[in-house]
Amino acid sequence: MNHHDEQPLLEVNGLSKSYQDFQLKDVNFELPAGTIMGFLGRNGAGKSTTMKAIMDLIKQDDGDIRILGMAMPEEEVAVKEQVGYVGDTPLLNNAWTMERTLNFARHFYLNWNQEAVEQNLERFEIPRDKKISELSKGMKVKASLILAMAHQPKLLLLDEPTSGLDPVVRTEVLELLLDFVQDESRGVLFSSHITSDVEKIADWITVIDDGRVFFSEDKESLMDRYRRIVIPGKGGTETMDTPLLFNCQRAMGSYIGYTDCYDEFQKIVAGDWYSERLTLEELFVLLTGWKEE
Numbered sequence: 001m002n003h004h005d006e007q008p009l010l011e012v013n014g015l016s017k018s019y020q021d022f023q024l025k026d027v028n029f030e031l032p033a034g035t036i037m038g039f040l041g042r043n044g045a046g047k048s049t050t051m052k053a054i055m056d057l058i059k060q061d062d063g064d065i066r067i068l069g070m071a072m073p074e075e076e077v078a079v080k081e082q083v084g085y086v087g088d089t090p091l092l093n094n095a096w097t098m099e100r101t102l103n104f105a106r107h108f109y110l111n112w113n114q115e116a117v118e119q120n121l122e123r124f125e126i127p128r129d130k131k132i133s134e135l136s137k138g139m140k141v142k143a144s145l146i147l148a149m150a151h152q153p154k155l156l157l158l159d160e161p162t163s164g165l166d167p168v169v170r171t172e173v174l175e176l177l178l179d180f181v182q183d184e185s186r187g188v189l190f191s192s193h194i195t196s197d198v199e200k201i202a203d204w205i206t207v208i209d210d211g212r213v214f215f216s217e218d219k220e221s222l223m224d225r226y227r228r229i230v231i232p233g234k235g236g237t238e239t240m241d242t243p244l245l246f247n248c249q250r251a252m253g254s255y256i257g258y259t260d261c262y263d264e265f266q267k268i269v270a271g272d273w274y275s276e277r278l279t280l281e282e283l284f285v286l287l288t289g290w291k292e293e
């Protein structure tokens with residue numbers, strides 16, 4: 001389906017923020033409805049800062065942020081009805097039970113869905129009567145997610161929702177996110193260092209590097225256009241001498257390079273080579289790590 005005819009759920013245009021030793025520089029991307037966007041970047045690249053600026057938890061220096069066409073922070077009250085956020089430091093009060101937390105939070109929203117809350121509490125086996133401080137890390141994450149989704153937002157902004165969770169709980173959380181976007185009107189932006197999680201469920205990948213958007217692209221097209229090209233044996237220097245390849249090197253008796261336009265490479269470059277698809281993790285390391293060598 002073509003998502004682009006519809007209004008994006010989230011538009012970030014020219015977002016800038018300066019700290020003493022770090023700048024977000026002209027961050028631009030759009031999140032279409034029905035999309036799960038994986039937000040990747042190395043430690044300190046600016047993921048949390050971007051998400052906090054979207055939520056107006058920190059003041060942006062410059063930029064235009066729209067959620068369902070509404071401007072942040074100008075239309076904050078209306079926007080927050082449409083957004084669920086789970087940040088890097090949970091907002092849950094440790095001394096409260098889940099019951100008390102939910103009873104408190106429900107008064108702030110018009111569209112609170114108690115039925116969905118009950119279902120999710122059951123689905124994730126979250127006890128209502130235990131204090132938040134008595135929940136395990138995984139339970140806290142799930143509790144935060146239930147809370148973030150209780151007012152039926154259109155957009156979820158999740159800062160590393162799956163880090164520190166066991167594989168079973170991680171899978172449950174990923175399934176919850178897939179369910180969430182299923183009706184194609186909602187969307188999720190989630191940052192993660194667990195590239196396999198992102199590869200599993202994201203439709204769109206946005207990579208931020210040193211405060212700039214490196215690329216923001218449909219996952220399938222991204223994974224399709226990159227390939228590792230291998231020429232076995234000692235030859236291959238001429239074959240590899242094409243601007244379509246980068247990061248060429250000899251390794252394990254072969255000549256290895258990478259292309260970001262595999263379609264073209266395939267058409268143009270003859271010779272004895274074969275290609276390998278990259279995992280998202282390999283692609284991420286290749287693109288954000290190789291320039292440091």
Ligand SMILES: Nc1ncnc2c1ncn2[C@@H]1O[C@H](COP(=O)(O)OP(=O)(O)OP(=O)(O)O)[C@@H](O)[C@H]1O
Pocket residue numbers: 019020021022041042043044045046047048049050
């Ligand atoms: N309140 C602050 N004051 C000054 N600098 C800050 C502040 N918050 C974050 N930074 C700096 O901004 C940069 C980006 O931080 P941010 O938390 O956005 O990165 P991140 O991509 O989320 O990293 P990680 O993957 O490690 O969570 C870092 O260099 C950090 O030190």
